[in-house]
Amino acid sequence: MDLPDGKAGNPPERTRSVRAGKFSKYLFYALGEIILVVIGILIALQINNNNEKRKERAKEQAFLREINLDFKSNKEQLDSIVAFNKISYHAASRLLAIMKTFDPNDPKITEANAHFADSIGYYNKLTWRNKSFNPKNGTVEALLNSSSFDLISNDTLRRNLISWKDVLSDYLEEEEFGANFLFYEYGPWVHLNFDPDSDNDPDNVKALFSKAHRNFIYKRAGDLNNNITAVREEGILTMINEIIRLTEHASHD
Numbered sequence: 001m002d003l004p005d006g007k008a009g010n011p012p013e014r015t016r017s018v019r020a021g022k023f024s025k026y027l028f029y030a031l032g033e034i035i036l037v038v039i040g041i042l043i044a045l046q047i048n049n050n051n052e053k054r055k056e057r058a059k060e061q062a063f064l065r066e067i068n069l070d071f072k073s074n075k076e077q078l079d080s081i082v083a084f085n086k087i088s089y090h091a092a093s094r095l096l097a098i099m100k101t102f103d104p105n106d107p108k109i110t111e112a113n114a115h116f117a118d119s120i121g122y123y124n125k126l127t128w129r130n131k132s133f134n135p136k137n138g139t140v141e142a143l144l145n146s147s148s149f150d151l152i153s154n155d156t157l158r159r160n161l162i163s164w165k166d167v168l169s170d171y172l173e174e175e176e177f178g179a180n181f182l183f184y185e186y187g188p189w190v191h192l193n194f195d196p197d198s199d200n201d202p203d204n205v206k207a208l209f210s211k212a213h214r215n216f217i218y219k220r221a222g223d224l225n226n227n228i229t230a231v232r233e234e235g236i237l238t239m240i241n242e243i244i245r246l247t248e249h250a251s252h253d
Contacts, residue, residue: 060151063143067161068247070136075240077133082231084131085224091126092221096214098123104209120208127220130182132175140164157246160239167239174230178223186216 098116140161143149152158193207207213231237 056151059148060153063139063148063151064247064249066139068244070139071240071243071247074135075237075244077135078231078237078240081131081133082228084129085227088126088129089221089224089228091123092217092224095120095123095127096217096221099209099214099217102209104205124208127217128182128186130179132179133172135168137164137168154246157243160243160246164239164243167234167236171230171234171236174226174234178220178227181219181223186220189216 098119101116102120143152143161144165149158149161152161189212193210193212194204195201198204
């Protein structure tokens with residue numbers, strides 16, 4: 001059978017329309033499936049991100065609780081050292097005042113003030129004792145030396161933790177001056193000038209009231225006062241209190 005002119009080999013218009021419709025539906029469904037897959041991936045990523053954030057938040061809170069406990073312990077220890085040094089400073093001041101009422105070269109003056117003799121021994125022991133600050137730094141060091149430090153979200157706390165080592169070092173340097181004086185200056189002098197096996201040795205009495213010993217006591221009183229004021233001037237107690245405040249909420253979570 002002959003085909004109409006101009007129609008040979010060409011599909012009818014209706015056939016092309018049907019095919020176009022099927023392709024459009026296929027494209028629509030394909031796009032729909034792609035969109036659903038993308039939405040599913042985004043939802044999964046969001047859920048995963050939320051889970052990671054919760055884990056990071058939990059880790060941060062754990063670190064904050066440890067820091068809070070460490071610095072409460074540090075505050076308690078530092079307060080104890082300040083009280084300790086204040087007693088020793090008072091003892092040094094009293095020792096110097098009492099020693100002025102004695103004169104080894106004038107028995108009458110010494111005898112008249114004999115009731116102060118026991119006080120001299122008591123205050124002398126308090127003057128030369130020593131106590132050093134040994135803070136807990138494990139949690140802070142672990143954070144600063146690892147990527148976990150990025151978990152700390154509070155900028156003020158981050159700055160304080162970074163600065164803590166320098167502030168602590170400045171304070172400990174003041175303590176070290178006093179300790180070095182005790183161990184490397186006063187200690188050797190005591191070994192050379194006092195007989196530990198004889199309480200009534202005239203040489204012991206002479207050394208006790210000597211100009212050198214009084215100068216040592218003045219130096220010790222100055223070091224103790226510097227240690228006490230350094231707590232405030234170096235800002236160590238202020239920083240400890242601030243770190244405790246910034247981590248306090250975590251200790252109750």
